[in-house]
Amino acid sequence: MLAAKIAEVLNEPGCATNRAKSAKDRKKGCTKQLQPGAAAGGCAFDGAKIALQPIADAAHLVHGPIACEGNSWGSRNTGSSGPTLYRRGFTTDLDETDVVMGAERKLLAAVGEIVAKHRPPAVFVYATCVTSLIGEDLAAICKAACARYGLPVIPVEAPGFAGSKNLGNKLAGQALLDHVIGTVEPERTTPYDVNIIGEYNVAGELWQVKPLLERLGMRVLASISGDGRYRDVAASHRARAALLVCSRAMLNLARRMEERWGIPFLEGSFYGISDTSDALRGLARLLVERGAPPELLIRTEAVVAEEEARAWSRLTPFRERLAGKKVLLYTGGVKSWSVVSALQEMGMEVVGTSVRKSTEGDLARIHALMGEDAHTFDSLPGMKMYALLKEAKADILLAGGRSQFVALKAKVPFLDVNQERHHGYAGYEGMVALVREIDRAISSPVFREVRRPAPWEESYLAEALSPPGGERAPSPSPSSSKGP
Amino acid sequence: MANDFELPVKPVKDITPEEEARVAAWINTAEYREKNFARQALVINPAHACQPLGAELVAHGFEQTLPFVHGSQGCASYFRSTFNRHFREPAPAVCSAMTEDGAVFGGQNNLHEGLENACALYKPKMVAIFTSCMPEIIGDDLTAFIKNARQKGHLPKGMLAPYANTPSFNGSYIHGYDAMLQAILETLTEGKAVEGRCTGKLNFIAGFDANTGNYREYKRIFEAFGIPYTFLADISETLDSPLDGTYRIYPGGTKLEDAADSINGKATLTVAPYTTPKTYTWVKDNYAGAHASMSLPMGIARTDAFLMKLSEMFEKPVPESLKAERGRAVDAMTDSHQYMHGKRFAVYGDPDYLVGYVSFLLEMGAKPIHVLCSKGSKKLEKELRAILDASPYGKEGKIYMNKDLWHLRSLLVTERVDALIGDTHGKFAARDAGIPLFRFGFPIFDRVNKHRSPLIGYQGVINMVTEICNKFIDITDDTCDDRNFEMMR
Numbered sequence: 013m014l015a016a017k018i019a020e021v022l023n024e025p026g027c028a029t030n031r032a033k034s035a036k037d038r039k040k041g042c043t044k045q046l047q048p049g050a051a052a053g054g055c056a057f058d059g060a061k062i063a064l065q066p067i068a069d070a071a072h073l074v075h076g077p078i079a080c081e082g083n084s085w086g087s088r089n090t091g092s093s094g095p096t097l098y099r100r101g102f103t104t105d106l107d108e109t110d111v112v113m114g115a116e117r118k119l120l121a122a123v124g125e126i127v128a129k130h131r132p133p134a135v136f137v138y139a140t141c142v143t144s145l146i147g148e149d150l151a152a153i154c155k156a157a158c159a160r161y162g163l164p165v166i167p168v169e170a171p172g173f174a175g176s177k178n179l180g181n182k183l184a185g186q187a188l189l190d191h192v193i194g195t196v197e198p199e200r201t202t203p204y205d206v207n208i209i210g211e212y213n214v215a216g217e218l219w220q221v222k223p224l225l226e227r228l229g230m231r232v233l234a235s236i237s238g239d240g241r242y243r244d245v246a247a248s249h250r251a252r253a254a255l256l257v258c259s260r261a262m263l264n265l266a267r268r269m270e271e272r273w274g275i276p277f278l279e280g281s282f283y284g285i286s287d288t289s290d291a292l293r294g295l296a297r298l299l300v301e302r303g304a305p306p307e308l309l310i311r312t313e314a315v316v317a318e319e320e321a322r323a324w325s326r327l328t329p330f331r332e333r334l335a336g337k338k339v340l341l342y343t344g345g346v347k348s349w350s351v352v353s354a355l356q357e358m359g360m361e362v363v364g365t366s367v368r369k370s371t372e373g374d375l376a377r378i379h380a381l382m383g384e385d386a387h388t389f390d391s392l393p394g395m396k397m398y399a400l401l402k403e404a405k406a407d408i409l410l411a412g413g414r415s416q417f418v419a420l421k422a423k424v425p426f427l428d429v430n431q432e433r434h435h436g437y438a439g440y441e442g443m444v445a446l447v448r449e450i451d452r453a454i455s456s457p458v459f460r461e462v463r464r465p466a467p468w469e470e471s472y473l474a475e476a477l478s479p480p481g482g483e484r485a486p487s488p489s490p491s492s493s494k495g496p
Numbered sequence: 497m498a499n500d501f502e503l504p505v506k507p508v509k510d511i512t513p514e515e516e517a518r519v520a521a522w523i524n525t526a527e528y529r530e531k532n533f534a535r536q537a538l539v540i541n542p543a544h545a546c547q548p549l550g551a552e553l554v555a556h557g558f559e560q561t562l563p564f565v566h567g568s569q570g571c572a573s574y575f576r577s578t579f580n581r582h583f584r585e586p587a588p589a590v591c592s593a594m595t596e597d598g599a600v601f602g603g604q605n606n607l608h609e610g611l612e613n614a615c616a617l618y619k620p621k622m623v624a625i626f627t628s629c630m631p632e633i634i635g636d637d638l639t640a641f642i643k644n645a646r647q648k649g650h651l652p653k654g655m656l657a658p659y660a661n662t663p664s665f666n667g668s669y670i671h672g673y674d675a676m677l678q679a680i681l682e683t684l685t686e687g688k689a690v691e692g693r694c695t696g697k698l699n700f701i702a703g704f705d706a707n708t709g710n711y712r713e714y715k716r717i718f719e720a721f722g723i724p725y726t727f728l729a730d731i732s733e734t735l736d737s738p739l740d741g742t743y744r745i746y747p748g749g750t751k752l753e754d755a756a757d758s759i760n761g762k763a764t765l766t767v768a769p770y771t772t773p774k775t776y777t778w779v780k781d782n783y784a785g786a787h788a789s790m791s792l793p794m795g796i797a798r799t800d801a802f803l804m805k806l807s808e809m810f811e812k813p814v815p816e817s818l819k820a821e822r823g824r825a826v827d828a829m830t831d832s833h834q835y836m837h838g839k840r841f842a843v844y845g846d847p848d849y850l851v852g853y854v855s856f857l858l859e860m861g862a863k864p865i866h867v868l869c870s871k872g873s874k875k876l877e878k879e880l881r882a883i884l885d886a887s888p889y890g891k892e893g894k895i896y897m898n899k900d901l902w903h904l905r906s907l908l909v910t911e912r913v914d915a916l917i918g919d920t921h922g923k924f925a926a927r928d929a930g931i932p933l934f935r936f937g938f939p940i941f942d943r944v945n946k947h948r949s950p951l952i953g954y955q956g957v958i959n960m961v962t963e964i965c966n967k968f969i970d971i972t973d974d975t976c977d978d979r980n981f982e983m984m985r
Contacts, residue, residue: 014596015596046569046593046595047593047613048591048592048593048594048606048607048609048610048613049564049590049591049592049593049609049610049611049612049613049614049615049617050590050593050613050614050617051572051576051588051589051590051591052569052570052572052573052590052591052593053569053573054569054570054573054574055568055569055570055571055573056570057570058570058573058574069511073538076629077546077629077663077664077665078539078542078544078545078546078664078665078668079545079546079548079571079574079628079629079664079665080570081539081542082542082544082545082546082668083545083546083549083571083574083575083577083578084574085541085542085921086541086921086924087577087581087941095516099924100540100541100902101540101541101542102538102539102540103538103539103540103542104537104538104539105538105539105542106665107665107666108663108665108666110665111633111665118537119537121536121537121538122537122538124537125535125536125537125538126538129519129523129528129531129532130519131511131515131516131519132511133508133510133511134508140629141567141568141628141629141630141633142629142630142633142664142665145599145629145630145633145634146633163508164508171568172568172569172570172571172630173568173594173595173596173598173599173630174595174596175595176569177570195508196508242508243508243510246508393588393617394586394588394743394745395743395745398743413577413580413581414576414577414580414586416580416584417580417584417585417586418586418743420739421586421737421739421741421742421743421744422741422742422743423739423741432581462739462741463741
């Protein structure tokens, strides 16, 4: 069952690399085999939960031991403009007895509890390693619960051992395709209806983008899934076009929606000024191709011109301060290139970028931006990242929270661009915020303090004795202290 | 019906704004509380995490020790994030990344390949192996697997590899802490007992304590006494290392040779009776010297007892500096008791901490009203009841065992209190009840440097009194009208 699902979500007929593989290799899909003994990223369960939990009015129930929800509830910084039910950490908290006796009845009762006391429009039920291994029939229980309680109860079968976080994103997309999308008809439709796919509204990024679309006269029929509503997602098959913003995560969903309902989609990004403009233009073009009045294109150009001018005028003061600064980028997928172009727009130099969750398309874009001999790397264990920071003499590291503290040990300023970020960086507004935060991090006097030698260190004397003004001894850069 | 992909059209319940408002009001009622406490099949907003998280914390407390999660990869990633966010430090750990193949054929291949890769990459002196759910369900035999790993050369010669079974569907992280600590000590001390040898040192077990300030405080106390000590285990350098421009995978931890020699110690003391009962029982049976298990030194009386125990075990008088410190702590209490006296508190946390919170609150004349533990025992309930009953301020206190933070929310909104003591996870309930949350527990994701501020000992009393009373005074200043806004408070 699970194997068939995984094969299904990894089946990408449009991918040249995939077509070139033998039938056997193709079956394995494009996920890399995990390496035992290395530091690991999130699992498929984590990925599925990340992708669906932003549907804010639904209840999200984790069927498993305390591990999965106990370690993770409430830790995704995704915003809702209304309902807060998605924040509640529901779990069946399986114990030893449940493992031995099975917990299908418990799960049914748990759904009943949620329906009676929390009144969601729908319940998502997540499988975990334990429930998959002991053979809980999630699909059957959800079907029974659906019949008994009269609301959609959706099984999300992405146990942790199935694979990576990214695979989990895809399995979540598959769950939506199998059980949700197309099950409700929208009250009305317009030629301007679009879906946004793969935007999870972390730090409110959807809210930096949605007003732009609305200014163009577009209507977001469904956001899948940031600040999402169950009914909207269920009716999203009536959109006229879709924008896929995190291509690696939900490509399968966009592709299948195109196949099933003829919704054309565009892979785009809202990171960076020109990327944002390109995404808006592309989406407008798709809508016009599907019959929206062509004046939409003119309106789009007008908004783009106005927004770009406004953004650039706000960015100019930073450009002077940041030009020539070196950035090391350690993030995933679409951000690995879209942020590169954004930073290059500011005159900054990207000394390296990761490609760990990048698709073929992402890679091509990186090489187009940074040249064929671009410094790219896959996963970076702490020690290697540290060495790279020292060697590349980066002025700042842009990465996720788990890398943050390695950078700080190297006395290199850091900005969180992954899920623990506290500022949204999407759209024109977000680009200004990103640049402002980079500037704040680089210019923080704290780093001058931490790099300055203490009075009892030898290098302190050299600095103190150097003549004021004129020829000062270069202040120690982070790379001057001893390596590991 | 225009559904054109053969999907059954499902009934979607439309939740009207009126219905939403009704539920929002209803969950604050006594009627809902009753229904909430009758809940059986569901946990909402759990207050604890799983066993392997505790096992990983122990592993971080030993020199050049690599935590190794045997199981699927997500677990290790969650633990790493939890420690990263709490300590704001790197917390390197690896896993065997079991997949569906592992489920079918067992996890031996993953374990072997993982051990080989990890030892090559991270160059540990010791690999502390513990399990998450997957190998526990399929019944992996770690004893045999590790023996095979040695025979087949997957483990470098002489590599120490203690292991513990820490299934997540059982207990919480304190139980994983206990299991891993015992396994590590068994491995390190094997064959190290020397008849008649005494290191003259104190072996100290702090339990699952994620406050590095507490460790430094214990050390300061031992040093004031002049008592040489070995921490079992010491995370204070590993997870709170100085910023000197160098990243180290293993920046600290108890020296393995010291831990090995701990079996010949002069005395062993644990202040985490609910966290490390198994380790303590094992120590009693195997370690030389005196042994004692007592509660966390939180609050004046329990700190007094702690110092007297040290004094008795090492036949040393309580040092003048600590006597003076006690004087300052009780002075701080008298200076500020009026801000806490009679204030009603809800508290939740791990058992050893709960005992500490309740004792401290009673000393200050505050009333613990709701005392909640998400994984508690009859024994804990009995002890807490006895502590509450011994004080006139404890009479109203009710104890709730094995309840979650959604239960706590019901308590807070139906039976009002002035403040909540817990950890970051309590912030939703505290906000809904409109009361301050004091983050003394684990984890703390949303405040800075809290893990550096000790809560144990006399200094801990001063810190807690300061934080709590000033918060109440802040609230007075923020909410009083102009005529009551005073310079003096």
